[in-house]
Amino acid sequence: MTSAGLTVPSGDPAALRQLAAQLRTAAQGSGNLGTNTSELTGAITSDAQWTGSASNSFSSFSANLSTGTSAAEAPLTRIAVAVENYANVLDVAQQKAQTANAIFQAAQDDPTGSMISTAEQYGQSAMDALDALQQAGDQAAQQVGSAADDLQVGSLFGAHGPVTSWAGGQPALGTYSLWQPGDPVPGQTETIPLDDGLGLGPESIPADDGLGPWIETIPADDGLGLGTETIPVDDGLGPPIETIPVGPQGPLVNYDSDLPILDGSGKLHMPVREDPLPSYVPADWTREDLEQVESDLKDSIDKRQEEMVDLGEDTPRGPAHRARINQEIRLLRQVQKKLSGS
């Protein structure tokens, strides 16, 4: 907060005083708790007429507990006092800085210049207060740090006291010096994650894929970037390089558009499958064409004869299949006659 020249120090002195009062009350509560503990545990042992080694252990532990709990009152109170003192210095520094800024502003607005000397005096006083505030803050920080050290379990209950020794042996408490704020309080249920076997180090946890908990095999990046991919069904050949076998050699096919050609099943058809076979040998068929058609006709007739056996003459398709064979036989004879030159 800057006005005419000085920065008004931040902080809330009223809140600090209120919090210090709250801490004082808590500190007194700790002292009273220790006293009450001592009285209660002594009464338990006495009223129960409890003797023996177990009674001795209980008395030792509870006496240490009550003493240490009471001892927490002192460092907590020291923190409260340090903060109260700092709050008072902070309050003064804020007021002086605000006043100096106001007078400085008024001096600037005064055309006579009569307030300049006063503004300088207030400014100097405020500067001194700010210096004192910095020193008070440093001193309070040191006092709070020292009190925090005295607030340690080992300091309150003794490095080898029954409570310190017990706490050090509790798995839920662990080593108290490593116990951080936010860690589970003893008695609470804590879920310890399973070791993921990845060792120590930062991990990136992926978002839930909605597939539920299960072992997944994540494919390697295919370098194609993000997007929807159609993954082919596993062909059982294993990853990754496959040799595609050469298919069986099929019948040779004549792709001349004027000639009948064998289809994939080895039967002859015209280039337009629905066209009928020629009833005579076209004049433009060369000798090579005739030889090719002769060979193809023989193969096709053989193929159709085989199918005729399987199909049967008396089936609905039988007569049409027989007629087709006869057409091809007739054309074959004409081709052979042409080749013979007759």
Place this chain on the structure above:
Amino acid sequence: MRVNDGWMQMSQGFSVTPFVLQVGGQDVASLQGTCQAIAEDVAGALTAMAGSAGHQGLSAALTRAAGQGNRTFTTIWAAYGHTSQGLAASAQNYLDADQAVINNLGLFLGDRVRVGLQP
């Protein structure tokens, strides 16, 4: 050996009244609740102070003190729980041991009656 107020003289040479230990365990549990309230006040006050100080070094020291207070009072809180549970468990152990002695004594007297002797 038992007397009418529940006091026991155990064979190992020590004595105890288990019911007093049971009630005492409950009383210590009540103190544990008081400890928790104090712990919350301490941690809350120190943390709020750190936010209101306006001085970097002091804020850091108060934050550290808040953490230390939290650790210490959590340990104290747990120690009260340990004490309370220990008293309850001890009382139950003594009662169980006493019941076992009674059972054994009953068997012994029953045997004497069966063979015609005075119990």
